[in-house]
Amino acid sequence: MLDDEKRHLIRDKLLRGVLPLTPPHKVYGGKCSRHHPCDGCNEPIGVGEYELETVTAEKVSSFYHLACGHYAAETRGRLLAQHLHTVEQGGFSEQSFS
Numbered sequence: 001m002l003d004d005e006k007r008h009l010i011r012d013k014l015l016r017g018v019l020p021l022t023p024p025h026k027v028y029g030g031k032c033s034r035h036h037p038c039d040g041c042n043e044p045i046g047v048g049e050y051e052l053e054t055v056t057a058e059k060v061s062s063f064y065h066l067a068c069g070h071y072a073a074e075t076r077g078r079l080l081a082q083h084l085h086t087v088e089q090g091g092f093s094e095q096s097f098s
């Protein structure tokens with residue numbers, strides 16, 4: 001379970017386009033083989049910990065702790081649904097899916 005601070009950080013990154021808002025093209029999961037930071041919460045993913053790698057169609061990779069990857073996917077879906085809702089209400093919604 002993620003704390004609120006991490007959730008806020010991941011949501012903010014998705015909104016600012018730091019993390020891709022487009023659903024990943026490929027997803028890999030497995031044990032981490034080298035120590036590196038999580039693109040979601042910025043905290044390290046240690047060797048031997050489970051991690052998730054998502055790759056966009058443009059070949060942009062992001063690495064996550066499992067919980068962070070899960071939250072990012074959930075938030076991405078919610079943000080896209082909000083845009084759809086705005087458009088369905090006759091509004092105009094613009095989000096750069098970079």
Ligand SMILES: [Zn+2]
Nearest residue numbers: 038041065068
């Ligand atoms: Zn993380």
